[in-house]
Amino acid sequence: MAGRRRGRGGGGGVQQQQASQKQRAGPRRALREPAAFAKSSGYESDVPHEKLTIAQARRGTPAHRPVRVYADGIFDLFHSGHARALMQAKNVFPNTCLIVGVCSDELTHKLKGYTVMTEDERYEALRHCRYVDEVVRDAPWTLSAEFLSKHKIDFVAHDDIPYTSAGSDDVYKHIKEAGMFVATQRTEGISTSDLITRIVRNYDIYVRRNLQRGYTAQELNVGFINEKRYRLQNQVDKMKETVRTVEEKSKHFVYRVEEKSQDLIHKWEEKSREFIGNFLELFGPDGAWHVIQERSGRMLQALSPYSSPRGSPSSSPTRARSPSPDSSASPASLSPPSSPSSPPSRKKGTRSSVKAASTYRRHEQ
CATH class of the missing domain: 3.40.50.620 (HUPs)
Structure with missing residues (x-):
C-alpha cells in the first residue's frame, strides 16, 4: 500500500x-x-x-x-x-x-x-x-x-x-x-x-526629408511646384548649414588664437618681471654693482691714497699748528722772505708791498 x-x-x-x-x-x-x-x-x-x-x-x-x-x-x-x-x-x-x-x-x-x-x-x-x-x-x-x-x-x-x-x-x-x-x-x-x-503638423519637414532620401514626388503625392519649392528650401538649408559650420570652425580657430595669445602674454609678463627683478638686484641702490664699486674704491684708496694739491693748506689742523721739533724758527721766519734777485712784479700793487716790507725790516731793527 x-x-x-x-x-x-x-x-x-x-x-x-x-x-x-x-x-x-x-x-x-x-x-x-x-x-x-x-x-x-x-x-x-x-x-x-x-x-x-x-x-x-x-x-x-x-x-x-x-x-x-x-x-x-x-x-x-x-x-x-x-x-x-x-x-x-x-x-x-x-x-x-x-x-x-x-x-x-x-x-x-x-x-x-x-x-x-x-x-x-x-x-x-x-x-x-x-x-x-x-x-x-x-x-x-x-x-x-x-x-x-x-x-x-x-x-x-x-x-x-x-x-x-x-x-x-x-x-x-x-x-x-x-x-x-x-x-x-x-x-x-x-x-x-x-x-x-x-506628422500633419510637420508635413513640410517630413516631405523634404523623404525627398532628400530619394523618394519621388509621385510617391509622396507632391505637386511639381511644391517639389521645386521643397528642393530649393533643401538647398538653402544646406547653404545655411555650411555657413554655420564655417562660423563654428572660425569661432574655434579664434578661440584657440586667443588662448595662444593669452599664454604668450602671460609668459611675456613673467619674463619681463624676471628681467626687471634681476636688473634691480644688479643695478639698484642696494644692488651688487654698487657694492662692487664701493669695494673696488676702498681697495684703490687703501693701495694709493689721494695726495693734497699744491698751495692748498694741510688737511690736518694739528700739523699746521704744531712746529717741528727740529726747527727753532723765529717769528721773522714766518714771514715770506723777499728775494732781491726776483724780478719786479708787474702786477698791480707791487710798490705798496715793497714799501710794507721795508717798513717791517726797520721796525725789527
Missing part, C-alpha cells in the same frame, strides 16, 4: 513537474518566437473549459488551465501606450494567457477611419510583443457570446472609459454587466492620433 501510494504520488509529481515545465517553457518560447495566430475554428483544449470567477482567477489557476484574457483594438502605429495596456492585461491574474484581437482594414476604415499601417503590419506588430500569446485576425468590432465561447475567453481587458462606436454608448457594456470585464489604465501623453497629428 505504501509503495502504491508512493507510486501514485510520484506519478502525480511527474505530471505537476511536466506542467510546470510547460508553464516555464511558454514565456521562454514567447521571447524566442512570435506569438501564434488563433485558429479559425477557435480554441481547442483537452481540459474542459469551466467558467471562472474573478476571485478564482486572482487566487491562481493550475498550470494547464491559464485564465484566458482577451484584449482588442486597432493598434495602428504600435507604440508604448499599446504595449503598456497589454502588459497590464497579461499581469491582471497570476496565470494568464493573453489573446489579442486586431480588426481588419475594411472594418476599421468603415467604422473608425483610415490607418497608417496595413492590417498585416499590425498583425505582425502584435505577434512580436512579448506579452501576447495569441493573435486573432479580423476581430469583430462588438464581442458576441458566440465569439467569446469560440475562443474560450474568460475575461475582456480594456480601459474603463466608455467606448462609443457603432451606435452604442459603450461597446463593452454587456461585458461589464456579465462580470467579465477587467480594467486597465491608459497611458497619458501618447496615442495614435497624437502621432498622426505630429
Whole structure:
C-alpha cells in the first residue's frame, strides 16, 4: 500500500513537474518566437473549459488551465501606450494567457477611419510583443457570446472609459454587466492620433526629408511646384548649414588664437618681471654693482691714497699748528722772505708791498 501510494504520488509529481515545465517553457518560447495566430475554428483544449470567477482567477489557476484574457483594438502605429495596456492585461491574474484581437482594414476604415499601417503590419506588430500569446485576425468590432465561447475567453481587458462606436454608448457594456470585464489604465501623453497629428503638423519637414532620401514626388503625392519649392528650401538649408559650420570652425580657430595669445602674454609678463627683478638686484641702490664699486674704491684708496694739491693748506689742523721739533724758527721766519734777485712784479700793487716790507725790516731793527 505504501509503495502504491508512493507510486501514485510520484506519478502525480511527474505530471505537476511536466506542467510546470510547460508553464516555464511558454514565456521562454514567447521571447524566442512570435506569438501564434488563433485558429479559425477557435480554441481547442483537452481540459474542459469551466467558467471562472474573478476571485478564482486572482487566487491562481493550475498550470494547464491559464485564465484566458482577451484584449482588442486597432493598434495602428504600435507604440508604448499599446504595449503598456497589454502588459497590464497579461499581469491582471497570476496565470494568464493573453489573446489579442486586431480588426481588419475594411472594418476599421468603415467604422473608425483610415490607418497608417496595413492590417498585416499590425498583425505582425502584435505577434512580436512579448506579452501576447495569441493573435486573432479580423476581430469583430462588438464581442458576441458566440465569439467569446469560440475562443474560450474568460475575461475582456480594456480601459474603463466608455467606448462609443457603432451606435452604442459603450461597446463593452454587456461585458461589464456579465462580470467579465477587467480594467486597465491608459497611458497619458501618447496615442495614435497624437502621432498622426505630429506628422500633419510637420508635413513640410517630413516631405523634404523623404525627398532628400530619394523618394519621388509621385510617391509622396507632391505637386511639381511644391517639389521645386521643397528642393530649393533643401538647398538653402544646406547653404545655411555650411555657413554655420564655417562660423563654428572660425569661432574655434579664434578661440584657440586667443588662448595662444593669452599664454604668450602671460609668459611675456613673467619674463619681463624676471628681467626687471634681476636688473634691480644688479643695478639698484642696494644692488651688487654698487657694492662692487664701493669695494673696488676702498681697495684703490687703501693701495694709493689721494695726495693734497699744491698751495692748498694741510688737511690736518694739528700739523699746521704744531712746529717741528727740529726747527727753532723765529717769528721773522714766518714771514715770506723777499728775494732781491726776483724780478719786479708787474702786477698791480707791487710798490705798496715793497714799501710794507721795508717798513717791517726797520721796525725789527
